[in-house]
Amino acid sequence: MAEIKQLPKRSDVPVELTWDLTTIFKDDRAVKTAMTQLKVGVQAVLTQQGKLQDSAQNLLKVIQDELNVQNQLEHLFVYAELKNDQDTGDNTNQGLKDQITGLVAKASAQLAWIEPEILAIPNQKLTEFQNNESELKPYEHFLAVLRLKKDHVLSAKEEAILAGASSIFGSSEKVFGILDNSDLKFPFVKNSAGQTVQLSQGMYSTLLQSTNQVVRKQAFEQLYAVYEQFRNTFAATLSGEVKVHNFNAQIRGFKDARQAAMSENAIPDAVYTNLVTEVNSHLDLLHRYVGLRKKILNLKEMHMYDLYTPITGKSPLSYTYQKAQTEAKEALQIMGDDYVSHVDEAFKNRWIDVVENQGKRSGAYSSGVYGTNPFMLLNWQDDLDNLFTLVHEMGHSMHTYYTTHNQPYQYGDYAIFVAEIASTTNENILTSYLLDKYDDPQIKLYVLNHYLDDFKGTVYRQTQFAEFEQFIHEADAKGEPLTAEMMSNYYGDLNHRYYGDAVINDDQIKSEWTRIPHFYYNFYVYQYATGFAAASSLANGITTHQAHARENYLNYLKSGSSDFPLNVMKKAGVDMTRKAYLEDAFAVFEKRLNEFESLL
Template sequence: MSEIKQLPKRSEVPIELTWDLSTIFKNKEAVNKAIAELHPRVNELVKLAGGLDKDSNSLLTAIRSELEIESQLERIYVYAELKNDQDTSNNQNQALKDQVTSLVAKVSAKLAWFEPEILAIPKATLEKYQENNTELKPYQHYFEVLNLKKNHVLTTKEEAILAGAGSVFEVSSNVFGILDNSDLKFPFVKDEAGEAVQLSQGVYSTLLQSTEQSVRKEAFEQLYAVYEQFKNTFAMTLAGEVKVHNFKAQIRGYKDARQAAMSANAIPESVYSNLITEVHDHLDLLHRYVGLRKKILNLKELHMYDLYTPITGKSPLSYTYQEAQKEAKAALQIMGSDYVGHVEDAFKNRWIDVVENEGKRSGAYSSGVYGTNPFMLLNWHNDLDNLFTLVHEMGHSMHSYYTTHNQPYQYGDYPIFVAEIASTTNENILTQYLLDKYDDPQIKLFVLNHYLDGFKGTVYRQTQFAEFEQFIHETDARGEALTAEMMSDYYGKLNHRYYGNDVINDSQIKSEWTRIPHFYYNFYVYQYATGFAAASTLANGISSKEPHARENYLNYLKSGSSDFPLNVMKKAGVNMAEKQYLEDAFAVFEKRLNEFEALL
């Protein structure tokens, strides 16, 4: 009888495959000390309330104090998040996260007066302060960003109430996270070798790439059988999150939640609508690719679980984690020695939590805090897709590294809108590297297939998600109930529109919305699609060694939030206010689809 493969417990994972969080805090005692030190600093700042307009020095002192508090609070919060994500079933980790979530809400409530008081300072007075006090000049863009909120900031009392309710607003998202990552129990299924493996998010994505349709089908049906048991609960958590977004937008005087989310970074809503329009105009390319998949796989019926297996059969490329490190460094050499040097630091100094373990958060991400190294969460499997995930998250981490080492704290982060550009630029560079490296037609076919699937999953699929996200927010805003049945019905029809008649619209796919954590992120997913499209242009310039392309790209990584996102990207060479960058991306997709067909 074959051995059943189970996930290791956290304590069983080799330490060299775990991240080293001691660069944030050495232990729980250090966290407690930081929390204890925070309270008197907050109280000292509160004493300054009502006097920020006294003179330029008073304003400068208050801003510096607030940013120091924000920095310390961020360190505590990120540490708690990372500890919890490495094992969501650990009660101590859960307790720390809950404690810190409450702390954030309390501090936010105490400091709710801060931004309204700055915004109450007359524009002429604020300009005079900046003119007369050179130490305020580095905060010019800080004031510009703050001014975006001017017409949407409430009274100090109302802001305090909202801030104090922060942990309440996070309940739906937190319940989803615990249910999805910890409480759901997935069954055992058979892999290609006939061995029993326990389903998880990572195992599921690997099995969907199997060349055996029976393996793909069983993984698909068994996974969704679990989610469908709890579809009404997931409908309640998602509806609760949507209500929070709509409530906050309404109370602040925005037209809707989408406008509220996008205006924070001065992104015009036309960017969102341009994306959906352009994707709709190019659905014929997706339908053509899907039809090609059905033909090459020689399937009478193409199902949703057949969309992730390589068309060209079993992968000719696979990588252990150690092999993937070497390949990632080789692919990224084109970024220059300084960039690759920091990539080596990530591998050598335990910036990465590599393998799956029981209770670990699914998926992958890059996180971090100003003043420490970035951190990456992976759930490693030995395949090409995980190599792409590694360079994707490395793109985020290098973005964080360059930003925090070139910007002061107030600009030491970057908005989500530009974040996905760094990660998907790396993906595009890896694709070109592999196409240039190998002459073997089978490998080229596989890499092209991977690119086409990546484009499908990032541009088309994330735009599909964006449409669904807009629909559920608009539905709730009209006062209609977001039931499981209603959301599933809409999602199923939307899925059929995107993939066309060549794919069987399996009944299970209607429930896909139940397992997408990004729907709790408030109009986040569209930025994957816009980011991938912009990255296509940037990566092409770097790979082609166009003059200043790499220099402009590295300057973008160093910019952080020192300017509005559209301005940062314009300097890097992409105008995302127009449609051209999207059309260019679809042109690359069509070109590589043509290459793929020709090689076949």
């Protein structure tokens, strides 16, 4: 009888392959102590309510005390989030997350008066405060960002109500997460070796890369058979999330949810519309690539499940996690010794939760909190794609490391808009490294294929997601019900427009929206595409050793939120308000597509 491979329980995962969360809190007692200290800190801030206009010193004290409370909140929240994600089926972890989420909501409500009270200070008086109190200078940009919100911040009482309801507003995303990561039960399927394996999010992506179309088809159909059973439930959770976004935008006086989301980082609408326009004007390149894929794979019919298998067949490169660490450090050596030394820290000091286990959150991410090391979640599989994932998440973690070690707490984070640039710059650097390292045409073909697929999956696919996201928000704002059938029909048509006639628009793909967690992130996905395009330009400067390219890039990593995101990127060498960086990215895609065709 063939061996059945099942995911290990969390308790069976070797310790060295798990992250060490004791750098946040040593033990449960430390967590409880932090929760008590948080409540004391909140009460101390509350005693200062109504006194901000009295003096510059009062303003300074409230800002410093409130930021300290925020840092405490983040430690608790990130810890609870990471504990829950390592095993979403663990009731203790779920309980801790619920408890801390409630604590965060309560504390946020209690401190909701601060922003309105600061914004109530007349501009002239605030300027006098800043001129007369030198210790306010480090908070100059912090206050400037706050002033931009003036037209959209409500009264202290209204802000307190909204902050108190934050855990309620997050219910849809929470339900989706539990259902998607814990409650859905996937069947057993056959892999390329004929082994019976349990289907999971991580295993699904591996099976879609199989060179055996029967394996790909089986994984595709079995996965969507599970999701389609619950598509009405997923429609309800997504509809609820969209309503929250639109509600918040409306009561704060924004024209729509997209403007509300982008205003957080002072991103003009042109950045979004330029992306959608440029991607749609270059769909011919995607159609050409999809057609080439069908021809080379010699498929009479090409389906959506055929879009991820390497055109050149089985990968000539595979990586155990240990081998991937060595390759990652070699590829990133171009970033300098200091950068690589911190990468080595991540590997040696258990910053990474490596392997998939029962109940573990799907996918991969980098997280962290000011004052600790970054943390990475992986669901490792021994293939090239996972090496790219490792390097991608390491880009995020190094961004976090350099920011937190070069900025004070108030600027010790960075906007989502610039976050994906660090990760995809690393991916582009790895692509160039592999193409330079290997002369074997088969390896070059495989790496080029991987790059083309990555571009397809990031620039094209994420923009497709952005268009769907825009559609469902607009539909809800018009009062149209977001039913499963309505969203599926639109998604199916959108998918056909993007991939063209060379691929059969399988019925199952209409339900893809049911399994995309990023639709709950409020206009997040477009930033993957803009980030990849900007990263293409930055990586090119670094790999071709252009003057100051690496220095400017490292300064971007160190900038945190000390300036507006677009300004940070301009200093790094990319103006994202213009179309040029997008045109450059498509030029690289076309060049590598031509190179791929020539090698074939």
